Amino acid sequence: MSRLASRFRLWPVIVAIAWSVLAQPGYAATSITNGAAFLDQTESLRTTDHPRFVQMLAQIHQEAPRLTSREQWHLRYLDAWETMFEGDYTKSEVMLHEVIDHSGDAGLAAKASALLLTNLAANRRYEEAFALANHVTTWLPAVKDPQVRFMLLMNLSQMLDIADQTDLAIKYAHMMEDAVPPGETLCRPRSLQAAALFNAKHLTSSSPELQQAIDTCVAAGQPILANTMWLVLSSLYLDENQPAKAMALLDRIMPSIRTNHYYPHMLSAQVQRAQAYAKLGDDSNARTAALAAVAMSGPNDINEWLKDDYEVLYQVEKRQGHLADALAAYEHYVIQDKGHLNDISARTLAYAATQQHLLVQKLETDSLSKQNSILRLQQALATKAVETSRLYIALLLVVLVSIVFWLFRLKRSQLRFKQLSCLDGLTGILNHQHFVSEAARALHLLEKKSGSACLISIDLDYFKQVNDTHGHAIGDAVLQHTVTICKQHLRTSDLFGRLGGEEFGILLVDCSSDQGTAIADRIRKAIEATPVDVDGSVVSFSASFGVACTDTSGYELQRLCREADAALYRAKRTGRNRVITDAEWAFDGSLEA
Ligand SMILES: Nc1nc2c(ncn2[C@@H]2O[C@H](COP(=O)(O)OP(=O)(O)OP(=O)(O)O)[C@@H](O)[C@H]2O)c(=O)[nH]1
Structure with a gap:
């Protein structure tokens, strides 16, 4: 089994994408004359010049009391980003919630939500991540800032890809294509599409979508994303039993992978190399490559790359008759496979639970809106009844007044007649x-x-x-x-x-x-x-x-x-x-x- 399970393997790449989104060329920020502009400059340097970013963050903290409320919340968001970058996910989460709930700034809240999505997913808190993704979806129509919209769409596409909702993931990636903000390219939407197609097993080594994504990212000068796509291609070569092509491709992209020193790529390339050697029948090099991949990992790491790596080791040792080593590799393989399956089922369950929750909420909302409609109808009826009774009272009054008036006139005529009947017609005195x-x-x-x-x-x-x-x-x-x-x-x-x-x-x-x-x-x-x-x-x-x-x-x-x-x-x-x-x-x- 040599397939590169892209959801899991692409996720860290995507995290990196999320962090680097909106990264603009750095500015030479020296003094703080404009707080808002300084904060924007600081934010733009997050991934392109991280040390400078940390330095500017410390500088703006000294000026914090002079910042406006909006600027202070922006600073809080950058602090949350840096805290997450440093690995304190719990503290970062608290800070992001503060920004989302209390900043009163829709754009900042959307950015904080996107970062929180990354935070939750990176910690495999899938249920919360999916719930937040659903929540974020409802904001989309109101988000006008093109940068923020692009970032939200990207995060949603990733989350749906993780949930195996590849059709939706592709849909959001397409939406990104229609909303590329200034300074961005089609590299991210196209690589997300290719990743989703790969997860859906709709991609082959000759799929135009993959080649297009590679070409776009190479042209856009996005080496990390280009390498991700290259690794997807080499994985497909391995799946299609073309190990020589995979090896040649890995050789070609290795210099770039080493230059960027992005750990997931280093590990993935190493494992794929071991798989290619194994398929080529070079057990010795396959073992060396596989052991090198193990050496790159921590003792408690569990991921799909290591699962594939131990599978290679197991096959090689078995073929070589090293049964004890084969057994040891197999045991590791089982642990990794179980961990991987657990992760898949955790994601699937979380997504199902979230959807179920949404369904229940929708049912509750429907029933509430029905109750509201009934109440509105009852109110309308009550109002109508009041109006009708008022009308009846008015009518009754009119009838009563008419009757009284008529009786009065009748009485008056009667009195007149009576008077006339008592009087003499000619002289007007009593008859x-x-x-x-x-x-x-x-x-x-x-x-x-x-x-x-x-x-x-x-x-x-x-x-x-x-x-x-x-x-x-x-x-x-x-x-x-x-x-x-x-x-x-x-x-x-x-x-x-x-x-x-x-x-x-x-x-x-x-x-x-x-x-x-x-x-x-x-x-x-x-x-x-x-x-x-x-x-x-x-x-x-x-x-x-x-x-x-x-x-x-x-x-x-x-x-x-x-x-x-x-x-x-x-x-x-x-x-x-x-x-x-x-x-x-x-x-x-x-x-x-
Ligand atoms: N113009 C007018 N004449 C009336 C009316 N009622 C009665 N008379 C007349 O009154 C007259 C009454 O006449 P008599 O009863 O003879 O009485 P008299 O002529 O007054 O004579 P003495 O009573 O004896 O002085 C009659 O000619 C009636 O026609 C009336 O309403 N209008």
Whole structure:
């Protein structure tokens, strides 16, 4: 088994890529006149001139109190980077979380998240790394800074590659191609694509994607990434059983690998050399190369390169009949293989757990949003119900007001009709029927308090002649004129009604017999003295009066009427235009009798 498991083997390379991303040519930073610019310069030197970077970091720390809040957070991010570079992953993680949670700077938080991804993955904390990667994905649309966006896409592509989600890894690498920031090239996206295709076993030594990635990285002056791609190619040669080609390629790239002294490449090249020798049947050189690779590693190192290396050793020793050495190599091989498998299953499980968690979160979110929708609907319904009840109340009020108004008008008309039905149409005073009932009621009350009243019966004299001479209209005017004169001599408490054609009745309340007679006479005189003048026709007329008082005739209306009528009759009979009282009538009547 000679395949180079790129996920595992490319990871340290990718870490290096992440660290070197955004590396710009260094500036000669001497004094700090502009904090933000100084910090940018310092950041740009991280991988190109690390000692200078450390020196500038120390320099800016002395100026820290004068920095703005944003600059202080930038400094904190650089401190986290340096702390991670020095190998203190735990402390770096704490600092990165501070920047992510409290800096309030989206670009800086995105950069810190990308670095945290590297931190977590390098420590094989895959579940947390995948969770963060998912979180970072949600930020992407909002990240506008091209450098930060490029870095996030790169980290996401790497994380998905680690999770065996090679299609997605390629998708993010393609997105990087469309968003190459100034100072960057297509080398990184293309090498990530090639790495993902390799992991997906979709790459052969003649795949154009691989050759393109190699050409791009060589042209871009990116030796580490170019060497990574060369090592992928030599691994494919070995897989395709072309060891001579693999050996030739390794010989060709070895000077560059030595120059860059990048440990993963040194180890990988050494192991591949051992594999190539073994395939070429050169057991001696294969053993030497494989032992050299073991010598390059620490006693507790577990990785896939060592697994392949011990496999070579095992095969060589077995072929040579060195069974004890073969057994020892095999035991190492098993340990490395187990470690490798553990790592694969850890990654797979972590990714599955994260996706499961996401699914649960999505379900919870869906259910929450459904609940929210229901609540919103209920609120809308409640609002509608309130509006409807308000409408009903308003309608009810309108109906009530209308009914009240209608009842009021009805009552008013009823009152008017009642009033009209109580009044005489021509003169506006009480009609006969109403006068009788009102007079009876008043007399009843007076009787209770032993008050006195007088009933006056009035009849116009020779009224037929007025009608006949001047016409009926003038006759009406005379009737109205008579009413006007009478009213001038009455109090509001007195009752006044028209009892017949030219006959009127007056009930003088709280009035003695003398007072009644006097009032009747005053009215008589006023009628006599006030002719009617209608359109030049002056009509003089008079009236006869019969007065009956409770003092002599009692409180019964019928009797009072009878007595008053009798007195009136007597007034008519004795010459008209005069006032006769019941007392006079009784006296004269008795004389006549
Ligand atoms: N213009 C007018 N005339 C009316 C009205 N009601 C009754 N009369 C008239 O009043 C007259 C009453 O006449 P009589 O009963 O003969 O009485 P008189 O002519 O006044 O004679 P004495 O009562 O005896 O003085 C009639 O001619 C009726 O037509 C009315 O509302 N308007």
